[in-house]
Amino acid sequence: MINLLTPEFFFTVIRVTTPILFAAMAAIICSKSGVINIALESIMLTAALTGVLASGFSQNIFIGMVGGILGGMFIAGALAYFSLYLKADIILVGIALNLMAVGGTVFVMFVFTGDRGSTNSIRSLQFPDVNIPLLQDIPVVGTALSGHNILTYLAILSVIGVWFFLSKTTYGLRLRSVGENPDAATSVGIDVRKVKLVALLISGFLGAFGGMYMSMAYLSVFSTNMVAGRGFISLAAASMGQANPFGTLLAASFFGLMESVSYQLQAIGIPAQIVGMVPYVSVIIGLVLYAQYQQSLQKKKTLSKQLKEDPNEA
């Protein structure tokens, strides 16, 4: 007996999607500005910890949020500093940061709480759940859509925000020009490095919310390595959504859907390992289908034009 297509199920999908959505928006900002942010994993993890610490010690959710944001932006800033200013390979720096964050967060947690596994001993605050006044009264839809954590709604707003930022603001225009043709941006006096720095910091900001969702909404504690690969999934979602905020929203929800389906499949006795593959196999299938769709849209370009715009020459 499985429990698909019920309001509770969709509620779950949305909950599972939230942290990925934040980080995927972070990934979009980066990819639009022409940098690969493989450090999303450590951004989320760090923010998850600093948010809990800040809220725990201040007993103020707002300060907690600021703490989380600063944590995420600190990692993003480090990535920017080493890759943009010291010209280290950005993938390598991202990987090194990811490795450092796992140990680093435990170290910091130990220093502040004396604990190494989770921050149960400090009383962190959680972001509140909110019921949406009218929405909650609609029978089925209300159950699925209302009553989520405030960060979930913020995540959806972030999709609109990112779209708005990229397509409506002057800074968004500059950011896209840097990603698409940095020389053109330079030639009109845009400081490419600074724009990329800002893009990374914004991704630190958005990624931080993904992390805080893990430790201050999803759960009420930080625990070791709790992000568990969600940063990478977000990269996949952004890539599947072709760095378009709404396409990425779809892709992230698709992952959330498959992940939620996999929880249900286990309960009906399908081996855990087979079920464990479901979300990832579906991402690959999704990537393929989406890429094929994109390809068919773009075929009008001649081959030589495609060659010149090889996406991998970035």
Add this chain to the structure above:
Amino acid sequence: MLKLIKQRWLDQPLDNRFESIRFSMAIVISLIVTLVLVLLVSNEPLFALQQLFLGPLASIRKFGNVIESMIPLTFLGLSVAIMFSARQFNLGSSGALFLGGTVTAVVVLTLPLPGFVLSVVAILLGAFTGGLVTLIPAFIKLRFGASELVSSLMMNFIALNLGFFIILNYYRDPQAGSLASFEFPSSSLLVQLIPGTRIHTGLLLLFIMIVLIYLFIQKTKWGYALRMTGFNKSFATYSGISTGAVILYSQFLGGILAGMAGSVEMLGMYDRFRWQAMPTYAFDGVIVAVLAKNKPQYIPLAAFVLSYIRIGADTMSVNSDVSFQVIAIIQGLIIIMIAANAFLAKYRQRLVVQEAITND
């Protein structure tokens, strides 16, 4: 004597000179940071640092540890380097390693072959499996144009689950407390090379592979095609090079090397399948390859440096009061500093100007 050294130094091309200086400075700076961190957290900082830097030299066994862990690092470094040389950002090496090791375990537990033949067959099949893991993202990229970076990351999760599924359902030793296969026939295990260490014959295979991969990339016509594709794919296509084939074989070979790493680990370091999670080599190959600038000849060196740092760090964490989480931070810093190309850029520019003016 000193003069002679100085002369030889000046005879080096500027870039080599600069690189050595930059590398040493990077090390020095990371050492200073390490020193500060250790001073902050330790009550016995001198002892801790001594453990960190000299620990790996304390005994044959310790030095053996450096070499043992250098083996998979080198394999993975080669694996990543060959794919990166063709500018294919496939990060599926860890999945390839895992599934390669799994298949090796399956083979030695299944095929009724005599010892040496069995290990050879097991390693070959493991390597081939690894190749398949990275080939799938390559194929998807070629056929559908989807990024291999993302699909290969997904492949890692798939490989992990698949490997566990196979061992759990068909080869699990019910007596073992954790997920583990039955014991391998002892004749299939790789022979220990140096007594007192776990250094095994996988090291010989590694040397062979380093030479082969070096020859392949630098000296063969396929390696040439691969490099040109990596430098500029449009150029390669235009020249009549079959870049589709390059995309496939570069990633296939990368996977083979990673799969081989898994197989060699499995038969060299274990007596049965006992991985409980994806081995944390995950991204180590990338670190090694980037440090070695994708050059096969430098990869063993980069792997050695990384391995030395790690064993030193482990020794410090076991023997002193510095916890291993601090060490994770130190390691990351050292790696990033070494990779920071523009570090000392101003100094380099001075060297260049100096040289230009003297040449006038």
Add this chain to the structure above:
Amino acid sequence: MPDIITMKQMYKVYPNGIVANDYVDFSVKEGEIHALVGENGAGKTTLMKILFGIEQATTGELYHNGQLVSFQNPQEAIKAGIGMVHQHFMQVGSMTVAENVVLGSEPKKYRFLLDRKKAIDDTAEIAEKYKFKIDPAMRLDECSVGTRQKIEILKALFHGAKVIILDEPTAVLTPQETEELFRELKGLKERGHTIIFISHKLNEVKEISDRVTVMRSAKQTGTYDTESISKEEISNLMVGREGLWELTKGKATPNESIITVNNLSVMDEQRRYLLDHISFSMRKGEILGVVGVEGNGQRELVDVLTGLNKASGGSIMFKGEDISKQSIHHIREMGLSHIPEDRMTMGVATEASITDNLLSIYFDKESFNNGVLLDQSSIDAWAKDRVKEYAIKTKSPNAQVRSLSGGNIQKVVVAREFSNNPDVVIADQPTRGIDVGAAQFIHNKLIELRDQGASILLVSADLSEVLDVSDSLFVMYEGKIVAYFDDVTNVSAMELGRFMLGIEAQDEEQIKRGIYA
């Protein structure tokens, strides 16, 4: 008139050790059009990049309106009223014309939002003011090359440039477009703008500039009133020797045709014809020119002939085989060489060595490998010979191609494509943006190959090049051949221009003369 720009003792070393400017003095008077000429790699672009703040001089002084300044980045230069039009368009394809123009100093509403309407209005207004015809709302990658050139200039004007640097602005333009550009430049000058104009086309320099500064191997060799100096003199100053001026070209003796193109078509996804049922022959011992405004099917023609793209209809018979659906490799094996339009994206791998770049179509040949391993010593010897034969200026054949200047990079391409005694050469813009010396070298090589019996298709936006070098030619317009001339000596550039712009077309019978047995 006072000097608006003065550069004193500019010295620039690139990180790769190349001295690009060797204590150069350069000054520009307010309101003049000042040409800057020199061979490839002479250091012109570098000098201008220093002026525009993209590169920083190692030593040297820059005065703007008599004041000592130093621009750390383009932003500062733009603020000071300097604009630069790079030869390679600095544009963002996915954005509109207006967005490209305003990028960097965008009109805003509510402080942060891009005011699209104002961007369009501003762009239209400035275009109107300088009499540039453009549509501000169009997506940039749908604009023609000529338009994109104008957009670059508009960008500079929009950012308030009083001094405009133009780096080889005419290389991709038709005579009509060039003429229009020159009109516009003169208009700018009348409005008090100062223009620095880099070009390799000396007749343009003669036509438009007031003064000319010549550079040779990173040094300045003098500034002259354009009136007082002849093309030949400029040329001699540039190359430091004489007698490079003549093209020695005998009469062609065309033989039988080697490639016969029959009803060849290429369609895009919307099933529109980019190449519309064209037929012609390429004959041995003949250089066949192709002219046309960019985007009229030349690229598609070159792409199918060379295998980069597949035809959607028709055939290309080459030595009795239809190659319209063959692989690049196979076509090259049959003896076809290709000089691509854009050397930087397709012609070379800039990170690779000169040797490796020369080798890319030969590495599979028996003489260079034993089936597995490359024979490095014979490759090195061969590459050394090529570098010598084609006078590629470099420290060593192992140097990276990126360290070469534009002209020398093109020589690497040509050396590779000509060294296998090709039967057919498809030369697409073979001398775009390279200096007279190098261009002439390449022209002579083309003619030499022709005289050895090769068949050459010369596609070029430079009409004088086609008229000088080719024996016969055809004109393309909207994917079709609209004119064929079996002897170029009878045609003028102006006449070609009319066919190129679709004002005139020959009748079918005349065009069919281009098909030989």
Add this chain to the structure above:
Amino acid sequence: GTTESESDGPRIAVFINGTLGDKSFFDSANLGVQAIVDQYGYDVRVVEGGNDDTRWQPALLDLADGPYDIIIAGTWQMEQTVMEAATLHPDKQFIIFDTTVDYSDGKHSNVYSITYKQNEGGYLAGIVAASLTETGVIGAVGGIDIPVINDFIVGYIQGAQSVNPNIKVAISYIGGFVDSARGKELALAQFNGQRADVIFQIAGNAGLGVLEAAEEAGFLAIGVDSDQAAILAEDGRNDVANIIPTSVLKDVGASLKRAIDLNEDDLVPWGQAESVGLTEGSVGIARNTFFDALVPSSVLPLLESADAAIRNGSVQVDSAFGMDQARLDSIRAAVRP
């Protein structure tokens, strides 16, 4: 870190092949160590090995090379390494917990192995769960599908069946021990989908998610290894502790303390394995104020009699060790909701 003190007792090193802070298994071992230090004032050094298994062997050998008399390590993954170290250092003594080394041919006479009958604890937890459920469906969320975990689960199923033969048990595995969010989702899926209202977590750190899910959605959760309700209450998390009727205790710490106690009197059976369970006080279920508040007194007799029956051998609890896959599958399938 080192616990500084001067004493002339044995110098002891404990190797944790993972990290502390799991609030259960390794932390329990650490608590035992503290108890030893508190009582005897011995020099005890605890070393964390991290999660990279290739680095455990060198680390343990380093410790064996060091100035220690007794070296303690745990889990099945360390078995080979402990045997190797014990052979290299016949003069030193080794204790390995949660697994046993191979004593055939009289080898390893300097190693004492401790294993736990966690299935017995699971059995008692099953009784509690089956007594508390209102839906007739209980759940279990494991870390990964391996024998140590399944040993708890088969005991749990058997205990639950002893109360209600028709009991249904939803079983899921997280696929690791760190992803607490996934732990939470799996528990919620069992609660929402299968109507499981008492869920047993056997998933280390990731199990925290199960506990939080219970607190949030309003069902009960059973803890593992340590007395999780007590620990959480101590940390001020009474909200969560309040929904934990009990935890299955696998008291590694107690068994280590016991071993050192025995050592004082030279009674450690070196060269042998000992399986400790209810009888030895190393396995059991937690009974605390939360237990008292949540478990009706009518259940107490059930627990008492089961406890007695296990001790006297009249009830044989199934063990996942040595159980073949088909048998395990059929046990799990039989109770699937």
